[in-house]
Amino acid sequence: MSHRLERPRIAHMEDLITHVREPNFAKTSLQTFICNNGDPAPGRRLDRVIEEIQIDEAVRRLRPDFTVLAICAYGLSNGPTDDRSREWLAAAAAQAVPTDHEKVEAWRAAYRAFGAKPQRTRPSVDALVRRMPLPEINLVVDAYNTVSVRHGLPIGGEDLRRYDGAARLIRAAGDEPSEEALGDPEIGEVVWRDDTGVTCRRWNWRQCVRTRITEETVDALFLLERLEPLSSDELAAAGDELSGLLAAITPEVRIESRLIG
Template sequence: MDIVIDPAVTALRPDFGVLAVKVYGLRNGPSDDRSRGWLAEAAQGAAGPDHERVEAWRDAYRGFGAKPQRTRPSVDALLRRMPLPEINQVVDAYNSISVRHVLPVGGEDLRHYVGVARLVRAAGDEVFDTVDKGEVVVDHPEIGEVVWRDDHGVTCRRWNWRQCVRTRITEETSDALFLLERLEPMPVEELSLAGEELVGLLREITPDIRVESSLHVPG
C-alpha cells in the first residue's frame, strides 16, 4: 500500500507507527442502535485524559511546536467527549476503537483522495479546507507542522487534530482509508489487534467488504 512517512517525521518521533487499512465496498448509514452500542461500550471502559498514551501524543505535539492544551490530539479530545458523539456508522466504529485502545484513528474517503497518503512536516503553503462559522474556508498549516496530505493538499492538520472537509467520511462513503497511529508505550501487537477489531466492526456494517492493510512501524 502506498503510504509515505517523511524522514523528518521519523526523526521527530522514531517510535511512530501506523497501520493503514483500505476498505472497499462499504455501505455506510446514519448512526443506529448497533453503532450506538459500540460507542456506549467503549465509553464505559474509557481511560482518563491523563493516560500515558495520551501524554505521549501531547509530547509529540510539543515536539513540532503545537500546544496540546489548545489543539488536542484526536484521542485526547475524544476521551473528553462523553457521551461519545454519534456521527455515522463507520465513524462510530473507528471512534469506538480509538477510545478502547487509546490511540488516534482517522478515516478518509478514498473517492476524494488524490494520490499517495504522506505524513510530512509542512512547508506552510499547503491548502487545507476547513469550516469556520459554518462556512468552508481555506487555511494553511504552520511551517514545520506534522500533517497528513495527498496530492491536493492537507487532509489532517497537526498529525491527527483536525481533518479537512474534502476527505471526511460521510454516509455516502463506499471506499475508505483508515489510519491507526501509535507511539510508545503502545505495543505494536495491540496496534494490529485494534486494526482487526475495526475490520470486524466494519464487516458487521457491510459483510462483503474488501480489505487491504499494511503496517509501518520502526525497524
C-alpha cells in the same frame, strides 16, 4: 492470503474480540481478505493507495517510535448511527482510557515536539475521550471512534474516492494548500496531505471536509497511529477490532492492511 469472514454477531465489545478472526496485522506488512463486488471510480486504482502511503524522514526523526497501521475497506454500505453502533459507543465509553493515561500523554508530547500546544489543539484521541457520551456520526465513524477510545490511539478515516494521489505524512513547509476552515499549516507542523493539499492538520487534530467519511462513503482509508507506550500487539488488536466492526456493518467488505513504520 485471502479468506471470507461470516458476519459477526456483536452485542457487546467483549463479543467483538471473540468473533473477529482476521489474521494478526503485526504478522505481515500487507494483506488482503474478504471479497466484494465494489468497483473503483473510473480511471483510478484505489487498491494502489495503501501501497503508496509515505512517512517523511523528518517525521521519523521527530518520533522514531511512530508507526501507522493503514486499513483500506472497499465496498462499504455506510449509513446513519443505529442501535447497534450506539451499543458500541456506549460500551467503548465505559472502557475508554482516562485523559491522563500515558498513551494520551505520549501524543501531547509529540505535539509539543513540533511546536503545537496540545491544550489548545488536542490530539484526536485526547479530544475524543473528553467527549462523553461519544458523538453519533455514522456507522463507520462510530466504529473507528469506538476502537480509538478503547485503545487510546488516534484513528483517522478518509473517503478514498475523494483522495487525490498518495497519502503522505510530512513536516509542513508552510505553503501547502489547505481548506480555509483548516487554516494554513505552520512551518514544521506535522500534517497528512495528498496531491490536492492538507487532509489533516497537526498530525491528527483536525481533518479537512473534502475527504471526510460520510453516509455515502463506499471505499475508505483508516490510519491507526501508534506511539510508545502503545505496543505493536495492541495496535494489531485495534486493527482486528476495527475490521470486525466494518465486517459487521458490511459482511461483503474487502479489507487490505499495511503496517508502516
